[in-house]
Amino acid sequence: xxxxxxxxxxxxxxxxxxxxxxxxxxxxxxxxxxxxxxxxxxxxxxxxxxxxxxxxxxxxxxxxxxxxxxxxxxxxxxxxxxxxxxxxxxxxxxxxxxxxxxxxxxxxxxxxxxxxxxxxxxxxxxxxxxxxxxxxxxxxxxxxxxxxxxxxxxxxxxxxxxxxxxxxxxxxxxxxxxxxxxxxxxxxxxxxxxxxxxxxxxxxxxxxxxxxxxxxxxxxxxxxxxxxxxxxxxxxxxxxxxxxxxxxxxxxxxxxxxxxxxxxxxxxxxxxxxxxxxxxxxxxxxxxxxxxxxxxxxxxxxxxxxxxxxxxxxxxxxxxxxxxxxxxxxxxxxxxxxxxxxxxxxxxxxxxxxxxxxxxxxxxxxxxxxxxxxxxxxxxxxxxxxxxxxxxxxxxxxxxxxxxxxxxxxxxxxxxxxxxxxxxxxxxxxxxxxxxxxxxxxxxxxxxxxxxxxxxxxxxxxxxxxxxxxxxxxxxxxxxxxxxxxxxxxxxxxxxxxxxxxxxxxxxxxxxxxxxxxxxxxxxxxxxxxxxxxxxxxxxxxxxxxxxxxxxxxxxxxxxxxxxxxxxxxxxxxxxxxxxxxxxxxxxxxxxxxxxxxxxxxxxxxxxxxxxxxxxxxxxxxxxxxxxxxxxxxxxxxxxxxxxxxxxxxxxxxxxxxxxxxxxxxxxxxxxxxxxxxxxxxxxxxxxxxxxxxxxxxxxxxxxxxxxxxxxxxxxxxxxxxxxxxxxxxxxxxxxxxxxxxxxxxxxxxxxxxxxxxxxx
Amino acid sequence: xxxxxxxxxxxxxxxxxxxxxxxxxxxxxxxxxxxxxxxxxxxxxxxxxxxxxxxxxxxxxxxxxxxxxxxxxxxxxxxxxxxxxxxxxxxxxxxxxxxxxxxxxxxxxxxxxxxxxxxxxxxxxxxxxxxxxxxxxxxxxxxxxxxxxxxxxxxxxxxxxxxxxxxxxxxxxxxxxxxxxxxxxxxxxxxxxxxxxxxxxxxxxxxxxxxxxxxxxxxxxxxxxxxxxxxx
Numbered sequence: 001x002x003x004x005x006x007x008x009x010x011x012x013x014x015x016x017x018x019x020x021x022x023x024x025x026x027x028x029x030x031x032x033x034x035x036x037x038x039x040x041x042x043x044x045x046x047x048x049x050x051x052x053x054x055x056x057x058x059x060x061x062x063x064x065x066x067x068x069x070x071x072x073x074x075x076x077x078x079x080x081x082x083x084x085x086x087x088x089x090x091x092x093x094x095x096x097x098x099x100x101x102x103x104x105x106x107x108x109x110x111x112x113x114x115x116x117x118x119x120x121x122x123x124x125x126x127x128x129x130x131x132x133x134x135x136x137x138x139x140x141x142x143x144x145x146x147x148x149x150x151x152x153x154x155x156x157x158x159x160x161x162x163x164x165x166x167x168x169x170x171x172x173x174x175x176x177x178x179x180x181x182x183x184x185x186x187x188x189x190x191x192x193x194x195x196x197x198x199x200x201x202x203x204x205x206x207x208x209x210x211x212x213x214x215x216x217x218x219x220x221x222x223x224x225x226x227x228x229x230x231x232x233x234x235x236x237x238x239x240x241x242x243x244x245x246x247x248x249x250x251x252x253x254x255x256x257x258x259x260x261x262x263x264x265x266x267x268x269x270x271x272x273x274x275x276x277x278x279x280x281x282x283x284x285x286x287x288x289x290x291x292x293x294x295x296x297x298x299x300x301x302x303x304x305x306x307x308x309x310x311x312x313x314x315x316x317x318x319x320x321x322x323x324x325x326x327x328x329x330x331x332x333x334x335x336x337x338x339x340x341x342x343x344x345x346x347x348x349x350x351x352x353x354x355x356x357x358x359x360x361x362x363x364x365x366x367x368x369x370x371x372x373x374x375x376x377x378x379x380x381x382x383x384x385x386x387x388x389x390x391x392x393x394x395x396x397x398x399x400x401x402x403x404x405x406x407x408x409x410x411x412x413x414x415x416x417x418x419x420x421x422x423x424x425x426x427x428x429x430x431x432x433x434x435x436x437x438x439x440x441x442x443x444x445x446x447x448x449x450x451x452x453x454x455x456x457x458x459x460x461x462x463x464x465x466x467x468x469x470x471x472x473x474x475x476x477x478x479x480x481x482x483x484x485x486x487x488x489x490x491x492x493x494x495x496x497x498x499x500x501x502x503x504x505x506x507x508x509x510x511x512x513x514x515x516x517x518x519x520x521x522x523x524x525x526x527x528x529x530x531x532x533x534x535x536x537x538x539x540x541x542x543x544x545x546x547x548x549x550x551x552x553x554x555x556x557x558x559x560x561x562x563x564x565x566x567x568x569x570x571x572x573x574x575x576x577x578x579x580x581x582x583x584x585x586x587x588x589x590x591x592x593x594x595x596x597x598x599x600x601x602x603x604x605x606x607x608x609x610x611x612x613x614x615x616x617x618x619x620x621x622x623x624x625x626x627x628x629x630x631x632x633x634x635x636x637x638x639x640x641x642x643x644x645x646x647x648x649x650x651x652x653x654x655x656x657x658x659x660x661x662x663x664x665x666x667x668x669x670x671x672x673x674x675x676x677x678x679x680x681x682x683x684x685x686x687x688x689x690x691x692x693x694x695x696x697x698x699x700x701x702x703x704x705x706x707x708x709x710x711x712x713x714x715x716x717x718x719x720x721x722x723x724x725x726x727x728x729x730x731x732x733x734x735x736x737x738x739x740x741x742x743x744x745x746x747x748x749x750x751x752x753x754x755x756x757x758x759x760x761x
Numbered sequence: 762x763x764x765x766x767x768x769x770x771x772x773x774x775x776x777x778x779x780x781x782x783x784x785x786x787x788x789x790x791x792x793x794x795x796x797x798x799x800x801x802x803x804x805x806x807x808x809x810x811x812x813x814x815x816x817x818x819x820x821x822x823x824x825x826x827x828x829x830x831x832x833x834x835x836x837x838x839x840x841x842x843x844x845x846x847x848x849x850x851x852x853x854x855x856x857x858x859x860x861x862x863x864x865x866x867x868x869x870x871x872x873x874x875x876x877x878x879x880x881x882x883x884x885x886x887x888x889x890x891x892x893x894x895x896x897x898x899x900x901x902x903x904x905x906x907x908x909x910x911x912x913x914x915x916x917x918x919x920x921x922x923x924x925x926x927x928x929x930x931x932x933x934x935x936x937x938x939x940x941x942x943x944x945x946x947x948x949x950x951x952x953x954x955x956x957x958x959x960x961x962x963x964x965x966x967x968x969x970x971x972x973x974x975x976x977x978x979x980x981x982x983x984x985x986x987x988x989x990x991x992x993x
Contacts, residue, residue: 036912046928081974094966673952
């Protein structure tokens with residue numbers, strides 16, 4: 001049998017053998033591919049299933065981030081490698097995962113009943129709000145109501161509030177917390193260039209070889225920017241970092257030159273630097289002739305007058321008042337002028353000052369007289385504090401004296417233009433600028449403002465001299481939109497509205513360098529919380545302005561606002577559509593068309609499409625196309641130390657806590673790292689006062705007194721104490737001066753004369 | 762001193778691997794031509810000084826071809842793959858890795874890889890030291906990933922720019938940086954230690970890009986041609 005079988009088969013490979021071979025090969029192949037297939041399916045995706053581009057909720061660095069979601073929850077947050085921050089964020093950004101699950105969220109509207117609150121439906125709460133607003137408007141006029149907003153609201157929200165109040169209710173009482181941080185910078189820029197917002201951008205950090213950091217502590221407060229400066233130093237040894245700060249901060253420790261100036265005196269420093277630059281022929285004459293005009297604030301003056309004005313500020317004359325040496329002033333002036341590219345970065349130390357606008361003028365002025373401007377690495381870059389003070393408030397004009405895109409309430413043609421663009425009758429917009437922040441709360445005190453909507457901010461903790469204004473707020477029908485029921489401001493509300501937070505709503509944030517980025521809605525807010533836009537639309541309809549506020553979604557509002565910008569010659573960002581924002585890591589305006597990639601450096605031909613043809617540099621914001629350098633006389637702070645109050649209190653932030661801590665204070669690691677609020681007292685002062693770390697001290701100013709724990713440190717210079725304001729149990733702003741800059745109306749948080757004593761046990 | 766160049770272990774292993782491969786193929790081809798009569802015949806076959814019956818010979822052949830050679834091949838492959846890939850050259854042999862290698866060698870770059878290389882903080886096998894997952898001592902996940910990478914690469918089914926799937930283990934950073942003064946002195950490391958040590962939060966959040974960004978590694982980007990050239 002077997003013989004027969006064998007005889008009938010041909011020589012060579014039988015069909016069975018071929019099939020067997022193929023079978024083996026097939027099985028091996030299947031095993032290989034099967035394993036591969038299984039691995040594609042099995043290998044875990046890491047911390048998240050899907051990633052979405054977004055923006056950090058906190059500071060004005062405006063880091064682009066990637067938010068990872070799994071199962072409808074935020075499970076990871078990373079820096080976006082494609083963003084301007086190149087994947088770098090700070091510890092607050094890295095803990096953004098905790099924001100959507102913050103404990104103690106407000107989930108239902110609340111209405112005050114006696115000392116407490118009762119829950120209400122949205123209809124009840126908003127019905128009450130609408131009714132009260134209407135009553136007040138009817139009995140006391142539109143200027144008896146106000147909106148106090150925030151540099152942390154979305155642009156669409158601030159824009160809508162601004163439109164509703166100014167063109168609907170017809171009051172210009174629209175202001176917000178950017179008044180407390182950025183208006184000095186805004187006025188400084190407008191006075192100098194005719195337009196607000198920085199000429200340069202973060203990319204200049206990669207090209208500068210001299211950094212002039214003034215009144216800023218980026219190591220703690222804009223960490224990814226400090227990291228970028230650090231990167232520049234790594235790849236470009238010989239880069240100099242100069243830090244002007246009364247405290248030896250983390251930034252100061254890592255700088256090449258630290259000037260520990262006496263708080264309140266740095267206009268003397270800047271004028272002295274200008275004096276040195278002029279005297280030692282470090283001025284760029286050609287640049288001055290072509291691009292600069294000098295002014296004393298009222299009239300144009302000649303350069304010679306500027307020079308003479310500066311004679312009073314020679315280093316030897318002012319050094320002692322500033323608390324540093326004339327030698328250092330000369331050194332720093334030389335470095336500023338003669339470095340290949342000098343970039344200055346500043347923030348609250350410069351802005352929160354009674355002469356904040358003047359100091360801003362002079363910082364810009366130094367760049368102009370040395371032509372350290374309009375070149376890569378050479379630029380004056382004001383760092384913004386909040387994530388959306390620029391895009392949301394300064395650009396939308398949601399301040400008491402502004403209209404959108406740099407227009408002014410006080411200018412009739414600007415009002416007419418806005419009325420036309422908004423489709424309201426001429427004369428609708430009131431010619432009277434509204435109350436700026438401090439004036440607003442004083443108006444509440446006097447009963448002039450009887451109802452106010454406060455959104456996304458915590459003035460009962462963040463204003464200066466808060467005791468006075470807390471009392472004022474109690475007199476007002478305060479409607480507060482918040483994420484938690486127990487912020488200091490929420491506790492004073494008559495109506496409390498639960499707000500959506502961060503990626504629970506959608507909108508645009510505009511950060512320091514004119515970059516607009518989109519935050520997409522990734523989750524639903526908890527309970528019945530709503531976006532601030534929804535609240536504003538609801539209010540608009542109840543107040544009878546449904547026709548005016550026709551854009552009811554974030555996307556629709558952005559469309560309207562974007563088109564509006566196309567009607568402005570110099571604020572044009574009509575090319576920044578939601579579609580583009582969804583695919584790109586933000587765009588810097590001006591961005592007039594959808595094919596434009598935005599503008600990194602303004603006023604420079606080739607980069608800024610708005611520069612007139614034939615010009616290399618064009619300060620088109622000014623009628624004569626010249627930037628203005630001002631002669632700004634120094635005045636000591638109203639809070640200069642006295643015999644009774646011999647020390648200076650200055651306030652600020654710490655790395656781990658954001659502002660009043662309503663968010664970061666509820667993230668355990670961040671709260672633990674920052675600890676409780678306390679006074680940092682210089683060790684020499686502490687020795688003289690007999691104070692040790694851990695002692696309770698009483699700090700007293702003209703305004704108020706408070707007790708708190710002392711920490712003795714070599715940080716603040718002798719005569720200066722420092723405290724951060726994040727802790728609701730340590731309300732340092734009780735003692736802080738509410739003196740304001742007469743031009744910007746920004747309060748002087750940085751200089752308050754105080755007395756310190758050890759509190760009796 | 763020997764009168765000839767001593768070959769490196771890698772070259773020996775490569776040569777061995779090639780020999781084993783050829784031998785295996787030849788043996789298998791020979792086995793395919795085995796017929797039942799060969800296994801039952803009493804014919805004797807001489808192999809040098811040894812004489813074996815035909816049946817025994819073919820069984821030995823089968824043992825060699827189906828057990829011995831494959832086992833030897835696996836052993837050689839293990840060595841070659843798991844240890845050979847520790848070298849930077851091994852990583853650079855896939856062209857999609859060129860940007861990482863070029864950037865690491867770039868004295869002007871500020872990525873973590875470039876900075877570590879420039880400051881000579883890692884003596885050799887730099888890729889491997891930070892990507893220890895890929896060695897014998899790494900996790901099973903990493904091994905599976907390695908297989909998946911190979912499959913994707915040879916079938917050219919990878920997207921560009923390539924991106925790390927899963928996540929980079931912080932232990933690769935911590936194994937050197939933990940317990941150094943520099944690390945311990947940074948308050949933030951302690952603040953979020955729990956999250957860092959369990960990989961809930963990546964070290965890269967604060968310390969930035971390790972390698973050129975996906976944007977730069979996208980075909981058509983300004984940097985693409987420069988990054989993709991063959992490393993020196």
